[in-house]
Amino acid sequence: DAKTTQPTSMDCAEGRAANLPCNHSTISGNEYVYWYRQIHSQGPQYIIHGLKNNETNEMASLIITEDRKSSTLILPHATLRDTAVYYCIVRVAGNTPLVFGKGTRLSVIA
Amino acid sequence: EAQVTQNPRYLITVTGKKLTVTCSQNMNHEYMSWYRQDPGLGLRQIYYSMNVEVTDKGDVPEGYKVSRKEKRNFPLILESPSPNQTSLYFCASSSWDRGIDEQYFGPGTRLTVT
Numbered sequence: 217d218a219k220t221t222q223p224t225s226m227d228c229a230e231g232r233a234a235n236l237p238c239n240h241s242t243i244s245g246n247e248y249v250y251w252y253r254q255i256h257s258q259g260p261q262y263i264i265h266g267l268k269n270n271e272t273n274e275m276a277s278l279i280i281t282e283d284r285k286s287s288t289l290i291l292p293h294a295t296l297r298d299t300a301v302y303y304c305i306v307r308v309a310g311n312t313p314l315v316f317g318k319g320t321r322l323s324v325i326a
Numbered sequence: 327e328a329q330v331t332q333n334p335r336y337l338i339t340v341t342g343k344k345l346t347v348t349c350s351q352n353m354n355h356e357y358m359s360w361y362r363q364d365p366g367l368g369l370r371q372i373y374y375s376m377n378v379e380v381t382d383k384g385d386v387p388e389g390y391k392v393s394r395k396e397k398r399n400f401p402l403i404l405e406s407p408s409p410n411q412t413s414l415y416f417c418a419s420s421s422w423d424r425g426i427d428e429q430y431f432g433p434g435t436r437l438t439v440t
Contacts, residue, residue: 252429259330259416259431260369310422311357311376313384314429316369 220304225321228298234291236320238304241285248309249280251289253300254319260303263289294324328353330432332417338438339407347402347435349417355430357420358400362386362413363434369416375400407439 221239228234240249250265264271264278266287271278277290291298303319330351339345351358359374361384371384375394389411391403400419404411417432 257363257414257434257436259418259433260429261431262428265427309427311420313359313371313374314361314369314418315371316361318368 220306220317222302222304222317222320224318225323227323227325228291228294230296230324230326231293234289234294234298234322234324236289236291236302236304236322237286238289239286240304240306243284243306244308246308247306249278249284249287250305250307250314251276251278252303252305252314252316253298254303255297255300260314260316263302265309294322296324296326298322299324328430330417330419330430332415332432332435334435335433336436338440340440341408342406345404345407345437347404347415347417347437349400349402349432350398351400351417351419351430352398353419353421353430354397355419355421356397357422357429358394359384359418359429360390360392360400360402361416361418363416364413372402372415407437409439411437412439413437 251263252260254260266278280287301319301321333348356377360372361369363369370386373392375381415435418429420429
């Protein structure tokens with residue numbers, strides 16, 4: 217699996233958009249970008265994934281650069297409940313393992 | 327409600343005493359896996375199962391066993407636990423065959439081996 221690089225931590229003011237970057241310069245053509253988050257010590261939670269087009273769902277938006285070497289997860293209106301560790305993962309789609317890195321610890325501040 | 331359940335949620339045991347952590351999912355998913363999470367090391371996969379009677383090793387399988395006799399259950403067995411298996415354990419499931427690519431995780435089992 218391709219490696220990803222994420223900032224160790226970020227802060228965001230409540231109500232503002234949180235933009236979490238991820239670099240994946242060695243991503244292969246058949247690998248997707250996935251985002252999961254883990255709130256405290258709960259089980260990780262799926263957020264969104266994409267191949268090359270931008271994606272949006274009820275939780276977030278995923279922006280992938282044209283060369284696919286980086287992406288940004290956007291939480292449009294962060295709340296205190298979005299405080300969590302966010303993991304960017306690249307992998308082939310399907311029943312394959314998730315390889316978690318260290319992720320970005322996002323702190324949403326009131 | 328679609329969910330992955332794990333039992334027990336918390337367990338303190340002694341070295342060498344066999345234990346089983348159960349995992350069950352009610353979504354008819356083919357794929358199930360076990361992860362452990364340790365400070366500074368992140369989440370690492372222990373074992374996974376592509377379907378009933380099909381299991382394979384993940385990144386850190388030493389000291390663990392699994393079985394998949396039924397589709398819904400995927401127990402993790404520690405035959406002779408040691409203190410280095412003290413960790414937070416998560417079970418997960420998904421179903422790529424039905425276009426469900428997201429993995430659903432259980433709430434976790436915190437295991438302490440003394």
